[in-house]
Structure formats: structure tokens, C-alpha cells
Amino acid sequence: MKLSTKGRHAITAMMELALRDNKGPVTLADISVEQSISVSYLEQLFARLRNHSLVTGMRGPGGGYCLRRPANEITIAEILSAVDDAMPARRERIPGEEWPQSVIMWNRLSARIYDYLNGLTLAEAIKQDGESKDQEGNRFEQQSAA
DSSP: OOOOHHHHHHHHHHHHHHHTGGGOOBOHHHHHHHHTOOHHHHHHHHHHHHHTTSEEEEOSTTOEEEESSOGGGOBHHHHHHHHOSSOSOOOOOOTTOOOOHHHHHHHHHHHHHHHHHHSOBHHHHHHHHHHHHHHHHHHHHHHHHO
């Protein structure tokens, strides 16, 4: 599995939507300001996310984007596959072909990453993000006290 900048930005934007899910549609301009991603780049990403039925757009005053499904039903792997053309990045074996150990190792790693991200929902990613921020703060306080 390949984790590109495009994929990271898409995940970041989707996390922003999930965090604001109960507040109604979110504009790309709001996401742009909050996450420092250009609006034109977000437009490209959201066209793909919309085509893969992950978000829905609403026009007019008060419009913007919302998650199409609950955050606990959208996996991080789904988001990546919606915006990245070449996913997963595993090489297929031709019968009788010998592979170097390095290719086998990279294929296994790619499969594990995909399995992890396919089992991680957007809701869990948001929760983990909040927990890691709290843990970082606690670590800082512990180091300062020492």
C-alpha cells in the first residue's frame, strides 16, 4: 500500500468532516484554512471522494460537504483507494517466478498496512488522534516536572 501526500490530505480532510459532522455541511474553504490545504487541491480530492460515495455535497447558502455514511462505517483504506490510483502497491506473482526476499518482505508489509487501515474507521482515527494529543500533553507535563 502506498501512502501518498494526496492520501494523507484526503484522510485529514475527511477527519475534519467527521469532527464537525454534527454541525452540518463543511465548506472546502473552512477545511483549507483549518488544515492548510489549498481549496483547488481539496476540490480535486472531494470530486474523487464524492465519486466513491464517501461524501455528499450541498449547494447554496449553508452548503458544503458532509460524510455520506457514519464515520464508524468508513475505513481509512476506503479513503485512500478513492483518491489514489495505484492501491494496493503489491506485486502479483507469476506462476513459477522466483522473487527476491526483499520483494516478499515489501509485499507482506504492504498487506499488513492495508489490513490495518482497512480495519481502522474514520471514527477510530479521530478518537486515536484525540488520545495521542492527550498523551503528548501528558508526556510534556511529565518531562517538565522532572
